Amino acid sequence: MSFYFRSEEMQLVQLLIKQETAYPLIKSLGQLSAIQFLDLNAGKPNILRDYHNDVKKFDKLERTVRKFEAVTIGLPEPPKDANYLLQSEDNDNIENGSIDAIEEEILENSIKLNDLVENEQNLKRRWFELIEFQHNLETVKKYLKDKAFNQDKNSNSSSSSGSGSDSTSSELNANKLNSDEDLIELDEFKKDKTNNDKEQSTKIDQKKIEAIDSTNIYDQYLKFSIVTGTISTESRGRVEKLLWRGTKGNAYVSFWDITDPIYNPVKKQNEFRTVFVVYYSGDFLRNRITKIVESFNAKVFNVASTDEERKEQLDDVKTQLSDLKTTLSQTKVFMNKFQKFLQVRIIPWYRRILIEKATYHTLNMLSKDSNKQYLVAKGWVRLSKLESFREVINGDEDEFGENGTILNTLDNEEGLIEPTYIDCKEYQESTQKLVSSFFIPKYREINPAPIMLVTFPFLFSVMFSDLGHGILLTLFALFLFKTYDAYKVSHLHSLIQMFYDARHLILTMGISSCFIGIMYNEFFAAPMHLFNSCWEPDKNSTLSYNLRYEHCTYPFGVDPEWANKSNWLIFFNSFKMKNAVVFGFFQVTLGMIIALINCIYKKKYLEIFFDVIPRIIVLFASTGYMCFLIIYKWGIDWSTRKGQEGGIKIITTLIDLAFGFGKVDDDSAFFYNQESLQKTLVAFIFIGIIVLWFALPIIKFFQMRRKNKLYTLGEIEYEDFEKFKSKYTGFTDLFVNQSIIAMEFALGILSNTASYTRLWALSLSHSELSAIFWDKLIMYPLSTNVPGFLVITFFFWVGFTLFVLMMSEGLSAFLHTLRLHWIEFFSKFVDDENGIEFRPFSFKLSFQNNSEFEDEI
Structure with missing residues (x-):
């Protein structure tokens, strides 16, 4: 029982270990979980410690295994113990084999994974480009055909045409050129033409210039080419404006949105793309247009100038897509197999790496004796584990050498702070976490967590005082117990996990609420006639009550007839307020008694x-x-x-x-x-x-x-x-x-x-809210005799009860109870100095939280 209220006694020990036996001995102590080593090289930089390179090596391997874990996300969860999926020989190689062989295997699989990922990304990137090229070809082909841009149509005069793999020359009809979106401003052309005529001293009538046929102008001076590609749909407006400004209106752009989104392997998300075609005249504009669209991450494609060539390009793209689809499918199947191969090996690899890393990290905490023949270690050992510790130290001579290891027990003459180890049972874990969140009890001081198993649910129930709500809370706790086994093998949100961890505390809170609810005689704010009332209505007055017999006392709790009296609120106010003060005094007194016991123990x-x-x-x-x-x-x-x-x-x-x-x-x-x-x-x-x-x-x-x-x-x-x-x-x-x-x-x-007095205030507010919901949503619909009205209000009453009274009021009562313990109770025996938690060298703790073994560079 002393271990229940006090921390376990500790013994300071010193170890003299031969260097050749240090590694297997430390590894055995990590499995025992009995000693907390002291860092004898506290002022020494990590880089100057003997095993610094070993720790860094396992840091690198750990990051590699974490990378394996990242690529297996999304696969079905393997069983919790994935080791059985391995062959027994493979499992033995990982658990007990050479660490050099394991390191080589991990690095080989890392290289293989990088190659697979890079190859898959390249294939997806090529698929993305081909899909865009296909949409571009289909759009341009359709547009050129529908808009009659072929050279054998809409030609009023002879014209020369240039050909190329990425451009097409064509003639525009008069209606297109005379629209508001002309590619070349005719006014500027007329002005330039007039100026040239004046320089040649040739006077031309202005009316003749205006009468010039537009198609003839384009035939003589302009050969149109195109730049085509795809761009993000969000950028089309900015591209259009910048092209207009960058070319001074000498380019015309058209857009066609691709209906379905396309997966972008660079951004790793689906993206809506748009096909664009820019029409221009003159080779000097091509580079400028290309730079403008490429600044918006556009892809420019080489589209053939004739229908036959474009058709050949489209057929070739479709063939490549078909082949690429098959290759991607095979790559995905192979990648999935490789991921499953890694998935079942991650846990064994990870365990072995953490064991090795923790061992070398502990070896870095040891110093050397003056003759540099022994490694010196100091640490705290639990007194109950001291004999087991001796057995490991003086155990197998073949394993640790002929001379073994020297174990010395020391007195704490240096005034070192003893760590605190509390033997925490499962039902005590929730209250122990609440205590540890505020402070760590010093060595051999009274631990308030077992006391809180009683005081915390009781003070909570004083504020959450209703039998009906207590029953609901108890049923919720029983549900947590019922589903706990299924919870242990699944990964739940941290908030849900918190409820499962506190299931014992929630159960006692529910039972205590039922007790206080009976004492206050409240069941969803309605009084309960569990026993015969001591009061009966006066026959001569409807407002008066008389005792049934002299010195009548209600057997337990509050008489239900108080709820029918006009002064019931005054009575309950006084009763609950005085209860709150008395309960508070007893808890504060308990805190003072704990302070007295701690001082007596420390003399x-x-x-x-x-x-x-x-x-x-x-x-x-x-x-x-x-x-x-x-x-x-x-x-x-x-x-x-x-x-x-x-x-x-x-x-x-x-x-x-x-x-x-x-x-x-x-x-x-x-x-x-x-x-x-x-x-x-x-x-x-x-x-x-x-x-x-x-x-x-x-x-x-x-x-x-x-x-x-x-x-x-x-x-x-x-x-x-x-x-x-x-x-x-x-x-x-x-x-x-x-x-x-x-x-x-x-x-x-x-x-x-x-x-x-918050015990009184929250109890009163909880009771009043419950009474309002009961009267307005249950009793009032019953008095109206309206069919179906009660059914509707009943669902509202259930909602308000669960979300307002159970969740909101329950959380408020919990936080106020926590505050009463942290401030009013703990302040009576907790001083400014905090204890140190006993954290032994343990591989089990390394698996739970390996961040403490990270090498600080």
């Missing part, structure tokens, strides 16, 4: 008598007395006390305690001799604050003076004096620090009491 007697005990006295004299009055008031039948039939307000008594120094009027006294008790409590509060404020600084100041005197007389050594002096910061610093602690504690008594 910190000054802190016990001048810090912890004064805190407990002040807490009990203030908040404890208030809780005592609350419980005492509940047990009094005020109808039997003359002059006090309505009861005494506790707030009045507390105000008199604080500002009247304990003075009590006879009419407001709860019990006999109350004033004497309250004056005693005020004295205890005053003395406790004074002791907490001044005692420790004064005592430590005189301790320092005494140490100085003993050191001057030579009665203590220099090392002991310096060690003590390093912890002393001067009287002023001690006093200021202790003043802050005392004031924080005094104010914390008030703030803690106010903070725990």
Whole structure:
């Protein structure tokens, strides 16, 4: 049981290992998971450590295996233990074979994978280009035929035609040239023609120039060529504008969108492409047009000038596509087989690499003795594992050498911080993670996680106080238990995994909510008549109730007839608020008790008598007395006390305690001799604050003076004096620090009491929301007698219950419960110093999180 509430005891050990046996010994210790090695080369750069190159080699192999893992994404998941898919001989070679052979095999498969990937990318890139070329040929062929750009049509006069593999000369009809999209502006041509005539001193009538037939102008001066290709559909508008500006209007471009998207292997996504054809005249424009379209990642194709040649090109492209499709299909099949081959070897390879990497990383933490014959190792070993550790060290002489390894147990004379190891059971994991998120308990201190197994669900249920909602939460927890086995072999989202990990905590939260729901007598906000009520309606008044018999008491929880009284909200407010304060006091007291036990174990007697005990006295004299009055008031039948039939307000008594120094009027006294008790409590509060404020600084100041005197007389050594002096910061610093602690504690008594009232506030809000949904969506439709209305509102009620009350309110109650533990509870025994988690050298931990073994360069 001591391991349950405290961390396990540790033993500091030293190992002297022969260099030739260091590797197999460290590897055996990694399987034992018993020792946490200390880095004896902490100030030494990694590059200067003996096994730095080995760690880097396995880093490279690990990255290679991760690359294998990346290319197998999308394949069906292999069984969790993929080793059985290998032949037994192959498996033995990976698990126990030579690491050099494994390295060679991994690198060979890496080269093979790179070749396959590169070949597949080249084939896909070629397929992409051919598909675009095919669309380009089909579009240009169709356009030239439909628009009659052939040289034997629409010719009014003889014209010469140039031919080439990437251009075509043609004549335009008059209607096309006279449109708003002329390729050559006729006005500029007329102007140039007029100027030339003037230079030759030949006067031509302006009307004759205007009457020049446009087809004759193109026949004499222009030979049109084209640049064609494909471009991204998104870029067509910018290309058109830039071509117009870049050619000063001397080019005309047409676009035809390709209907289906085409997979782009460079961008690794589907892309919509557009075929473009640019018409121009003059070879000097071709380079400019080509540069413009290529700046938008366009692909320019060489299209033949005649229909026959284009048809031959199209047939050739289709043939190449057919052959390429077959090649791609075969490549995909071969790639899939190779991926499956890699997939079943990734886990064994990965395990072996991590084992080797962790082993050499640990060897880098060892130092050499003065004679450089032994490697020296130090570390912490769990006391329960010490015998097993000895057996491994002194085990097989054939494996570790004739002289074996020397094991020495050491005392912690250097003041090293002992690591904390907590034997965490499965049902404790959820609360232990909540504790570890806030702090790590120091060595041999009380671990609050087992206590939270009770306090966390209980405080949650006080805020989530409804039997119906508690049943739903319990059923959800049972569902998590039922499906847990299926969850373990599947990969789920981290949020879903969090619910499965907390299934034990959720179950206890649901059961506690059911208990508090019965105590508050709420089932989806409706009162439950589990027992006979002690109240019955008055026959003479519809608003009054009478006791069924004298001194009647409802067996358990709140009497259901309270829900029918006009003052039920006032009653529940007072009842839940006082409950919250009492629960908070008990939890804060528990935190103070933990602080006291920790100090007793560490033998910190000054802190016990001048810090912890004064805190407990002040807490009990203030908040404890208030809780005592609350419980005492509940047990009094005020109808039997003359002059006090309505009861005494506790707030009045507390105000008199604080500002009247304990003075009590006879009419407001709860019990006999109350004033004497309250004056005693005020004295205890005053003395406790004074002791907490001044005692420790004064005592430590005189301790320092005494140490100085003993050191001057030579009665203590220099090392002991310096060690003590390093912890002393001067009287002023001690006093200021202790003043802050005392004031924080005094104010914390008030703030803690106010903070725990959230138990009342959230419980009341949860109850009110539930009551509103029940009255408006269930009870009101029943009173209307409208057919089908209840069916509709019932589904709304289910939705609001699940999403608002269960999820939203449940999450709010969980976070507030977590806050009460982290701040109000933990602050009573957690100081600024944090413990160190025990992380042994373990291959199992390396498989879970290998980032800690990364080589820092």
